[in-house]
Amino acid sequence: MKRWICFVAAAALLAACSPRFDYEAVESWVYCETEEEGAADVFFVAPTVYSGSEEQPLMPADDKEAAAAFLGAVNMEKGIYDGRTRFFAPFYRQAGLYVYTLGEAAREPFLSEAYRDVRRAFLFYLSEWGEDRPLILAGFSQGADMCLRLMKEFFGDETLSRRLIACYAVGWRLTHRECSAFPHLKPAQTADDLGVIVMFNTEAPEIEDSLIVPKGMSTAAINPLNWRSDSQPADRSLNLGACFTDYEGRILREEAAFSGAYLDPVRGTLKVTDVDAADWPPVLEIFPEGVYHLYDYQFFYRNLEENVRLRIEKYAENR
Numbered sequence: 001m002k003r004w005i006c007f008v009a010a011a012a013l014l015a016a017c018s019p020r021f022d023y024e025a026v027e028s029w030v031y032c033e034t035e036e037e038g039a040a041d042v043f044f045v046a047p048t049v050y051s052g053s054e055e056q057p058l059m060p061a062d063d064k065e066a067a068a069a070f071l072g073a074v075n076m077e078k079g080i081y082d083g084r085t086r087f088f089a090p091f092y093r094q095a096g097l098y099v100y101t102l103g104e105a106a107r108e109p110f111l112s113e114a115y116r117d118v119r120r121a122f123l124f125y126l127s128e129w130g131e132d133r134p135l136i137l138a139g140f141s142q143g144a145d146m147c148l149r150l151m152k153e154f155f156g157d158e159t160l161s162r163r164l165i166a167c168y169a170v171g172w173r174l175t176h177r178e179c180s181a182f183p184h185l186k187p188a189q190t191a192d193d194l195g196v197i198v199m200f201n202t203e204a205p206e207i208e209d210s211l212i213v214p215k216g217m218s219t220a221a222i223n224p225l226n227w228r229s230d231s232q233p234a235d236r237s238l239n240l241g242a243c244f245t246d247y248e249g250r251i252l253r254e255e256a257a258f259s260g261a262y263l264d265p266v267r268g269t270l271k272v273t274d275v276d277a278a279d280w281p282p283v284l285e286i287f288p289e290g291v292y293h294l295y296d297y298q299f300f301y302r303n304l305e306e307n308v309r310l311r312i313e314k315y316a317e318n319r
Contacts, residue, residue, distance in 0.1 A: 019061040021091050021117055023124040028061075030074045030089040032129075040134040040165055040312050042081045043125055044089040045118055045143035047171070049073045052096015057110050059094050067091065072247025077140060077297050079249050080305045084312055085136065088129070090121035094142055100211060100286055111145065118146040119153070126160075134315050136308065137167040140297060141212075144172035144199065148185075151197065156184045161195055165315045168304070169199045171296045173212055173219035173268075187220035191227035191307060192314040198222060198307070200270040202261070202299055204277045204290035207269070211286055212293060219268040224300040224307065225261050233262040236274050241302030251301075259299060272299065 021028040030046065049069040050059035059066050074089050081087060095110040139147040147169045155161045161184060174197060179185050188196040200221045201212050209215035225234035242258035243251045259274040277290040287293055297304065 020093070021061050021121070023090060023121045028091055028121075030071050030091055031078070031087045033086040033088065034129050036086045038085040039316060040085050040136055041125075041130065042085045042087045042136045042138055043122060044074060044078070044081065044087065045092070045137075045139035045146040046070055046074050046089060046094070047139070047141035047143050048094055048097055048100070050094055050096040052098035054098065057096050057099050058113060059092075059096060061091070061093060069247075073140075075247055075249035076245045077138075079243075079245070079251070080297065080301060081136065081138060081308055083305070083309055085308075086129075086133075088125055090118065090125075092117035092121065092146075097284065097286065111142075114142070115146055115149050118150065122150055122154070132163065134165050134312070134319075135163045136165045136312075137169075139169060139172075141171040141293065144169035148172060148174060148178075148197070151185055152178075152182050156182070164195045165311050166194065167197045168308075169197050170304075171201060171212065171293055172199065173201065173217065174199060175217065175219060179220065187229065188222045188227075189229050192310050194311065194315055194318065198224075200224060200263075200296065202270045202272050202292040202296050204275075204292070205271045205273070207288070207290045208267070210269075210288070210291045210293070212291075213267055213269050218266060221263055221268045221270060223261055223263050223270060224303045227307070229263070231263045231265040233273075234260055236260040239300065239303065240306060242299045243301035244298050245301075254302075256302075261300075 026032055050066045070091060092114055094114045099107050099110045137147045147167055151167055186196045188198045213219050222229050223234055225238040236257045236259050239258045241254050241256045244253045245251055259272050261270050261272050264271050272292060280292055280295060282291055283294055
């Protein structure tokens, strides 16, 4: 109990002392495409790029080096959503990687503080630019967690939920208990259902535990190759193209039929076949070999790109 109180106090201190982003200022947005045309808007929340420390667990709003990495991380996924959309991505005082070395309860004050920024940015987007436009929520890793928090808080509202094409919450988890507690959270079941949550976590067949989906936990998911939510395997021929991008968003390498995949019937994770785990190191120490978290978007880039296009078209047909 004392340790929990200490962490709450630390988070409160950070909230009071750390400069916040002002979302009325364009400098507080990685992308803010108000002048672009598009059939829908994308509100994208970036993954974790800031290392952090016990002394500075949240990314400072004035950290230029972190901001550059933040931009690069967004660029790596932006191309998937760029086809027919306006793109909005706020900076936020995200929790650093250090926070993920703490226990689940100890992390929460810092993640809650990160969410306060995302929430403020989202409300500003809605009031200033959202109008009545169709909307895609999207994020990766911590960004996916933030998107799910937005879904829980705001999308029980029927007016807003009618505008939702889909929420792409790739690289985080959604338990069956959460779906029961928030009945408006609907995991995707097909390639073109609307108002749903599209999510998966890639890993090798032998993995039984990870930071994202701990052992004994099960998550909702869909297979981005066959767009099924059961464990039917999808052959590598269904992989339209794995794309490996740089911090400018340029595709440095593309490989069609890269890998097959199937959903683990117990964990709900996406088991990737046809690749050698040694060739795809986790890079970050918080992930063991065989957890392909950093490659979630890249392994299935073209399938996701095509799916975004399909869901936007389906939404337009149904309006």
